[in-house]
Amino acid sequence: MSFFRPSRMAALAALLASTLAVPMAARAASLDGAAVDVTNTSEPVLCAEKDNVSLNFASPHVTRFRIDAAHPAYIGTLQRDSFEADWTACDMTGDPVHASDVKTPTRRTLYEEPALWVVGWTMPTFWRPSTATVRIGDRVERNLHLVQVWMIRPMGGEEVLVFYPQDGYWRIRPLAPEGRAATAFGSSFLVGPVEIEGRPIVKLREIAFDPKAKAFTLSFERGGQATMTMAEVSADRHVLDVALSQPISGAPFAAMRSMYITDFNNDVARVAVRDEGAKGWREEPVMMFKGGTVTDLWAGRTSVSRHNSSSPDMVFSKFTGKLSGK
Numbered sequence: 001m002s003f004f005r006p007s008r009m010a011a012l013a014a015l016l017a018s019t020l021a022v023p024m025a026a027r028a029a030s031l032d033g034a035a036v037d038v039t040n041t042s043e044p045v046l047c048a049e050k051d052n053v054s055l056n057f058a059s060p061h062v063t064r065f066r067i068d069a070a071h072p073a074y075i076g077t078l079q080r081d082s083f084e085a086d087w088t089a090c091d092m093t094g095d096p097v098h099a100s101d102v103k104t105p106t107r108r109t110l111y112e113e114p115a116l117w118v119v120g121w122t123m124p125t126f127w128r129p130s131t132a133t134v135r136i137g138d139r140v141e142r143n144l145h146l147v148q149v150w151m152i153r154p155m156g157g158e159e160v161l162v163f164y165p166q167d168g169y170w171r172i173r174p175l176a177p178e179g180r181a182a183t184a185f186g187s188s189f190l191v192g193p194v195e196i197e198g199r200p201i202v203k204l205r206e207i208a209f210d211p212k213a214k215a216f217t218l219s220f221e222r223g224g225q226a227t228m229t230m231a232e233v234s235a236d237r238h239v240l241d242v243a244l245s246q247p248i249s250g251a252p253f254a255a256m257r258s259m260y261i262t263d264f265n266n267d268v269a270r271v272a273v274r275d276e277g278a279k280g281w282r283e284e285p286v287m288m289f290k291g292g293t294v295t296d297l298w299a300g301r302t303s304v305s306r307h308n309s310s311s312p313d314m315v316f317s318k319f320t321g322k323l324s325g326k
Helices: 008-019 024-029
Strands: 036-040 053-058 062-070 108-112 116-121 132-137 139-141 145-152 157-166 167-172 188-191 204-212 215-218 225-231 238-243 254-257 260-262 271-275 281-287 294-301 313-321
Touching: 053 294, 108 132, 108 139, 157 225, 254 313
Parallel strands: 132 204
Antiparallel strands: 036 053, 036 294, 053 254, 062 238, 062 313, 108 116, 116 145, 132 139, 145 157, 157 167, 167 188, 188 254, 204 215, 215 225, 225 238, 271 281, 271 294, 294 313
16 A cells, blocks of 8 residues: 655645635734633543544633644545544443443434434443533434534535533544545544543533534533534645633633554644744644643644544634634
8 A cells, every 4th residue: 555645845735725715805814813821631542542632722811712624634645544533452341331221222313304313322321421412403412422513415415513411522534535435533622611531531511513604502510601603624634613601710711632552553743833922834743742822732643554544634623712712
């Protein structure tokens, strides 16, 4: 198997060009957000199915920001994709187990129209108790462990977003490039007051979805809300615009979670940030990234991994807040 491996800076430039494929004025504006504190609490592991990468975003002022998912720079040269789980060196016997009222995975359609389909799943067990509800209009669903959002295309449906109501995890991906099969999901993220209970989580009371606006309203157990709007879903990028009802103090307001074992077995390998006041980008391997006070962060890959080869890179940007001066 041979892959074209572009240089790191060339790949980063290509990624940013595709991720910020908007008019020049808007592209400049994306680099003028407020600065937030980013910490890296990643830890080495051997199991590729454990999220060991954690990038945490904190600010007592931020109320709005943007999350982009963009295809990796090498997507056009990818010859073979990989979706299979890798359970090598994995031991999950210590994970908590909470039983549900079903014996096998159960699927039900929550919403359907010609261009949009929302599906909910209940699993026999989950690592967290089922306390959060999912609401679409007057329909309220309990005991859901996974919710999928599909967009219907001329050649069939494509899953573009998944979320886990009981621990607050989300994944997004762009539509597949023309002529290619659907790409893989990879890194996940949390929105809301992040706390640790065995792993980082956000405790949700309810997630309400407005299909017409393509917007989610997240109600947090500790109070406050966030609205996440699917601002763009295309073959170039998937963009979520996030608005918090109030700043979050004493905890990160968002986190990115991912996996890194080696340069050839990961969902994210590198981080590039624009430090506050910097004239250029700082780029580092994700496990060596020391964090900082940044206005923009890209996390992704510049060479092909054997794990989720086509999964998207992530960009966090456009931070704005009440007292930040932005």
